[in-house]
Amino acid sequence: MKIRVYQALLVLACVSLALGIGGGCSKRTGRQEGRIRIVGSTSVFPFVEMLAEAYEQTKPGVRVDVQAGGSTVGIVSVRDGICDIGTSSRELRNAEKGGVTIIEIARDGIAIIVHPSNKLDSLTKKQIRDIYAKKITNWKGLGGDDASIAFVTREEGSGTRGAFDEIVMGQDTRISPSGLVQDSNGSIREAVATSPHAIGYISLALVNQKVRAIKVDGAAPTHENLAEGKYPVVRPFLFVIKGQAKGQVKEFIDFVLGPKGQEVLNKEGLLSPIVK
Amino acid sequence: MRRLNPKKAELIAKGVLLLFAGTAVVALVAIVGYVVVNGIGVINLEFLFGRPRSMGREGGILPFIVSSIYLTAISLLVSIPLGLGSAIYLTEYTTEGWATKAIRFGVDCLAGVPSIVLGLFGFMFFVKLLNFGWSILSGSLTVSLMILPFIIRSSEEAIRAVPQSYREVAFATGGTKWQSVTRVVLPCALPGIMTGIVLAIGKCVGETASVIFTAGTSLRIPGSIFDSGRTLAIHFYLLVRETGASDMAYGSAATLLISILIVNFFAYWLMRRFIARVS
């Protein structure tokens, strides 16, 4: 019986060694041929996955690996050389811009959402700012029911939050730390959908029947208003590349910026980038 | 306060305790039942063997099942030799002394490290420092750290339960220490050891916090251990986050729970066999 145990162990060791070596080899070669690694924003993640699916259908043999980790993780990873493309849902800060190429692939609105039963359907940017800074704490003050406002935000490093901070909160006001924090667009949507007195912000493309997106400064969050610049809360979806894009990566980016890629994105509710 | 007749007090107490125990069982049945009932409708061959479409909102969960199996297998491959070896050493080759006390303390503390802290360590050490990247390898090495103490403890208990007389017979017939271990003690303790391993499988499958930052969230079937792959538990978590209580979420959860239930029932059956064998 002992011999059989040794044999089994030997086989096991060989198998794992083979797996490891095989894997290692494929890792070395895979990086250059047929493999594109994308890391970044949780907001951009679903759309990049769809683009990857569409792209892989046109080019079999290419594998696009997409990780969600956050806008900042995407930017840092691509600068460290760990991935080929970093995605971000906010503008890069000056400190992050060195040595990278920034390509806008789409524009996304941020919708301010409330529970469908909420009487209000419009707020000014200032009112939203005051809600999030905890200066207005009851819906009554805005013409709604007498109930405290439960405002929901994303975590600090989120690209969506970064964009919201920049556009709605501005330089001088911070979101109060007593706001509820959820870790993705979807979970904010679910939280607002189930709490009658909640308010939150999510990617416009992810608004569904469960919540209502309100007007900001009188402009409804429609595509027309977005395209015409009337709806104020818009942020870019960015691809960040170290140096210049070449080879496989360049082909993928061309696909994304081309008609097929943009069709995928527009179908989901994103706007095409402004052609500069 | 009027003193309660002790017999009445006992009756009331028994009732309350029964209520408690009943609530616990009801809680289990309710949680498992709710998820499985809502999810079982979604599970069919296409679901189990298909690929996800549209970000997992439709389609199947095959890549996640494969990733889960892959991760669990590699974790076991790493932690079983280490765990079993440690257990054999602690029970057969030493007496209680400061060395064994230190080792046991280490094992207990390792067991107590929160899974997110292990995930943090795994992220910095395996993913970044050793440059394994987000991969099944990083994930399984982290998870193996998690289940190692568990395997050590359960193997130790199983080996200890083997009656001393068995070992004495081995020596009496001229065997060496190692022979007594491999030919007598281990085969006898095997069901008990297997129970521990099977329960560890259950833990691996459900693990999320330490895996999400090490094995990554890729939707593809991992081609090698250096590829990233999303396990079923993580897929469920991400689905709940993005889509709430959707069909796919229920389906994934139901698959997860059913596999864990099967694994656990198997462990119980093994344990029964073990107890029968050594008593």
Added chain:
Amino acid sequence: MSLTKDRLVSPVLLAIACFSIAALFVIGLFIFVEGVPIMMKVGVWKFIGSTDWSPLEGKFGILAMIAGSVCVAAGTLVVAVPFGVGCAIYLSEFASKRTVTIVKPAIELLFAIPSVVYGFVGVLFIVPFVREHLGGAGHGFCILTASFVLGIRVLPVIVGISVDALQAVPKVYRDGSLALGATKWQTTTMVTLKAARSGILAGVILGMANVIGETMAVIMVIGNAVVMPNSPLDSVRTLTSNIALEMGYAEGDHRQALFATGVVLFIITMILNTLTRYVTRSRVGKRK
């Protein structure tokens, strides 16, 4: 098999056995090396004592999170201890053998359910329940909700260890009490429970350690606001949720601050572990 080879086995196994301590050591080292510098930079007391957590502005105070973890642990214990010890007493003293074979595995199975499923069920049922029936800030994501959810999750730990502790009480104690005319319940409360006290305490401490380490279920139901809690209906953030929420995004000082949070967690867990051993050791000591 030659005796030389046999002698080789022992040191090899020793090396393997030491792997666990080695692993623990490496993990501890890594986390400390990454986390301590930022604690020094910010000032240890400021790090632990300040409630201002604004990583993007360089402010790292984790007091609110420590309070969050402590409150969740306390809340869970309030739920799980009576529940758990009650179940344990029932299983050990009052239940028939057949009932035990059904109920004990059922309770153990509660621990096998992944914590994400707990979070899911919590969000679906307990959050609305708390919101609608227990008032509060109106959204239901609070300490109370987390306590309910984690109370069920941690129940098996407390039940398992308490049952063992109760079973370990020698039969003569019970027999003596019954012989004096006490009812079974009186025996249990006045004799058996007292004797098993330290074992049960060890189980409770272990349960608390489990709760402090819990991450996924907590993130989903607790709201994650960075505030000092005033009531069980407040939303808070625990140390573990803080790490999980921000780990992906953090870089530089922020990331180190998360490691420092890991250091705090590590230390807390070590203390709880040592406490457990101390409590069980003193019981053994008393017996002699």
